[in-house]
Amino acid sequence: MLIIPIKEGENIDRALKRYKRKFDKTKTKRALQTGKQFTKPSVENRALIQKAQYVQRLRDQASM
Template sequence: MLIIPIKSGENIDRALKRYKRKFVKTTVKNQLQERKQFIKPSIARRAQVQKAQYVQGLRDQEAV
């Protein structure tokens, strides 16, 4: 659970902005999206390999 202490006289918009920033940094959103649907391990591995190939291709182009 995220706790954001609000200082006296602080604007609620500013506190909300701090809450949102802290929420994104804790990667709670990513965990919730991953749990939403099941991804087979073979498909996850394939996506990881494709991403690695893409990044390697970018690095090769940059080196030339």
């Protein structure tokens, strides 16, 4: 559970912005989304390999 202490005289919009930023940093949203549906391990491995290939291509192009 995220706790955001509100300082005296602080605007509620500012506190809400701090809450959203903290929520994004904890990656809670991503964990909830990945838990919604099951993905096969082979599909996850394929995605990791494709990402690695993409990054490698970018690095090769940058070094030219």
